[in-house]
Amino acid sequence: MTGAPPAPLEQARQWVRQARRIAVLTGAGVSAESGVPTFRDVQVGLWANFRAEDLATPEAFRAHPQRVWDWYAARRAQLAQVQPNAGHVALAEFQRRHPGRLTLITQNVDGLHQKAGSMGVLALHGNLSENRWLDPCLKTGLYGQTVRSCDPAQAVPGHPPHCAECHNLVRPDVVWFGEMLPEDVLAAAHHAASACELMLVAGTSGMVYPAAGLAHLARQSGARVVVLNPEPTDLDETAHVRLTGTSAQWLPLLLAD
Numbered sequence: 001m002t003g004a005p006p007a008p009l010e011q012a013r014q015w016v017r018q019a020r021r022i023a024v025l026t027g028a029g030v031s032a033e034s035g036v037p038t039f040r041d042v043q044v045g046l047w048a049n050f051r052a053e054d055l056a057t058p059e060a061f062r063a064h065p066q067r068v069w070d071w072y073a074a075r076r077a078q079l080a081q082v083q084p085n086a087g088h089v090a091l092a093e094f095q096r097r098h099p100g101r102l103t104l105i106t107q108n109v110d111g112l113h114q115k116a117g118s119m120g121v122l123a124l125h126g127n128l129s130e131n132r133w134l135d136p137c138l139k140t141g142l143y144g145q146t147v148r149s150c151d152p153a154q155a156v157p158g159h160p161p162h163c164a165e166c167h168n169l170v171r172p173d174v175v176w177f178g179e180m181l182p183e184d185v186l187a188a189a190h191h192a193a194s195a196c197e198l199m200l201v202a203g204t205s206g207m208v209y210p211a212a213g214l215a216h217l218a219r220q221s222g223a224r225v226v227v228l229n230p231e232p233t234d235l236d237e238t239a240h241v242r243l244t245g246t247s248a249q250w251l252p253l254l255l256a257d
Contacts (some may be wrong), residue, residue: 007183007195008241008242008243009243009250009253009254011241012226012241015197015198015224015226016198016255018093018197018198019101019196019197019198019224020101020197021101021103021192021195021196021197021198022101022102022196022197022198022199022200023103023105023192023193023195023196023198023199023200023214023218023223024091024102024103024104024199024200024201024202025101025105025106025107025193025199025201025202025204025211025214025215026087026091026104026105026107026108026113026202026203026204026247027105027106027107027108027202027203027204027205027208027211028101028107028108028203028204029202029204029230029246029247030085030087030088030106030108030112030202030203030231030247030248031082031108031110031112031201031203031244032203033085033203033246033248034082034083034084034085034088034112035082036082036108036110036112039166042257044215047194053177054175055065055067055068055071056068056174056176056177057176057177058134058176058179059178060179060246061134061169061176062134062172064159065159065160065169066159068160068171069099069159069160069171069172070159070171072128072174073159075128076128076129079110079111079128079129079215079216082110082112083112083115084112084113084115084116084147085112085248086248086249086251086252087202087203087246087247087248087250087251087252088112088113088115088116088118089116089117089252090112090251090252090255090256091104091113091116091118091251091255092106092116092117092118092119093117093255094255095117095118095119096117097257103120103121103122103188103192103196104118104120104121105121105123105124105189105192105193105210105211105214106121106122106123106124106213107124107125107204108123108125109123109125109126109127109128109174110128111127111128111129122185122188122189122192123185124175124181124182124185124186124189124211125174125175125181125219126172126173126174126175126182127173127174128172128174130172130173131152131153131161131170131171131172131173132152132170132171132172132173133152133163133168133169133170133171134168134169134170134171135168135169136162137150137152137166137168150163150165150166150168152196155170181210183210186210189211189214190214190217193214193215193217193218193223194217194218194221195221196218196221196223197222197223197224198223198224198225198226199214199218199219199223199224199225199226200226200228200251201215201216201225201226201227201229201233201235201239201256202228202229202247202250202251203226203228203229203246203247204229204233204235205229205233205234206227206233206234206235206236206238207234212235214236215227215235215238215239216238224240224241225238225239225240225241226239226240226241226242226243226254227239227241227242227243228242228243228245228246228247228250228251228254229242229244230243230244230245230246235257239249247251
């Protein structure tokens with residue numbers, strides 16, 4: 001007569017201990033526990049008068065660069081007051097104790113995983129604290145060859161900053177509506193999902209693609225999948241184990257040695 005199967009948490013902990021390669025996919029729920037407001041929650045006061053299409057598209061930035069820049073400056077100021085929670089810290093500490101075993105993939109742009117100390121974070125939607133050029137900004141040599149790329153950090157200050165030579169604008173390094181995810185980051189995320197033995201999916205509804213497709217890819221490639229979320233998700237049927245609750249509640253227990 002065999003014993004009862006392990007409880008969901010103990011089963012998931014066993015898989016963590018056994019897995020040589022772990023991939024973790026996180027979404028907005030992980031940041032919400034730190035008090036990070038959603039896109040809609042920040043649209044108060046002046047910003048309540050604008051649609052997402054007015055603030056988070058390339059077309060909006062080209063048409064009203066100061067408005068969009070100031071909107072993101074307000075978001076950055078809010079995020080500066082936010083600290084990582086226990087879920088962020090548990091992931092970072094696991095990476096520190098087990099170098100090379102865990103690859104962290106996030107849909108969040110707030111940088112809290114990096115602030116907690118996580119390394120090599122694959123930020124699918126970019127990082128709000130960083131900037132890049134709106135268009136390619138390259139220096140050319142005497143004969144028309146590319147000599148070097150301009151550094152956005154050396155742009156002329158303004159709302160937004162700009163290149164002193166070609167007047168190219170600096171923009172937040174986030175993925176706007178209608179834009180493709182960065183190819184190199186997405187390729188690295190696909191590799192991590194297809195190569196892992198265990199995928200943890202935390203704080204995401206599983207409705208946004210291509211990020212949600214990573215969990216399907218992991219399972220199809222033979223990995224076990226564990227979903228951590230307070231509410232049902234579109235990935236529940238893909239999961240081998242589901243832990244109902246927040247990532248700040250479960251990740252410290254799941255990743256403890």
